Structures are given as structure tokens and as C-alpha cells.
Amino acid sequence: MGIRGKIIVATPMTTLIIYLLLGYCADAWHPGWIVFFAIPIVPIILGRLTFGVLYAILTIIAYLVMGLVWDLWNPGWIIFLTIPVVVIFLPKNKEVFPKKRHNKAKKNKTIFVYDSDEE
Numbered sequence: 696m697g698i699r700g701k702i703i704v705a706t707p708m709t710t711l712i713i714y715l716l717l718g719y720c721a722d723a724w725h726p727g728w729i730v731f732f733a734i735p736i737v738p739i740i741l742g743r744l745t746f747g748v749l750y751a752i753l754t755i756i757a758y759l760v761m762g763l764v765w766d767l768w769n770p771g772w773i774i775f776l777t778i779p780v781v782v783i784f785l786p787k788n789k790e791v792f793p794k795k796r797h798n799k800a801k802k803n804k805t806i807f808v809y810d811s812d813e814e
Contacts, residue, residue, distance in 0.1 A: 699741045706737045744791045747782040754778055 696704075710730045717727035735751040738744060754774055761771040 699743065703738050703741060703743065707734050710734055745788055746785045746791060747778075749791055750781055750785065751778050 710733050713730045714727050717730070718724040721727075732755065735748050735755065738748045739752075754777065758771050758774055761774075762768040
């Protein structure tokens, strides 16, 4: 696992620690929950947009729309419980927009032809 993978794996625990520090030290429980948005955003910044991350982002957008448009903040939080359930059934680590990987060995292949008649 590379450094990007390690950062992505550490993000949920890091956000929890930051949230608890904000809550206990600065009594900022209400605005502190925003740090949890880092969990789906960090993989995007690091260039690993998977279907699970995409579903989490769509869930956040749906929650904000439900809260801001219809004032359904209280029952709306339940949709966050669907994230782990749906991610279980999605393909593992499959990127939404996979990058094309070029094989450098094939690209730089040079063929030498030797003529045995030359002196």
C-alpha cells in the first residue's frame, strides 16, 4: 500500500480525533461535524474516486438537499446508515474514472536488424 492508500485509510480515525478535540477543547460540537466531510473528499483529492466514495458524496448531497429544502434534518441522517451497507455490495477499489496505464516496455521497444553480408 502506497502513501496515498495509507492516508485514505487513516482519514476516518483522524477526523474522529479532530472532531473530539474540537468538541472537548473548543466546545465546537455543532460546527465540528463538518470535519467528517473529509472522509469522502480526501480520496478525491488524492486521485482515487471509487464507487463507494461516489456513493458517500451523493448521500451527503441528498442529506443537504433534504435538510435545506424540506427541513428534514432529523429523519434525514438515517440515509448515512446506508453507506456501509451499499459499499459492501459495490466492487472493491474499482475507480469510477480509471486511468489508462501505458506499458513503457512496449512503448520503448527498439528492434535492431543486423545484415551479415556487410563487412
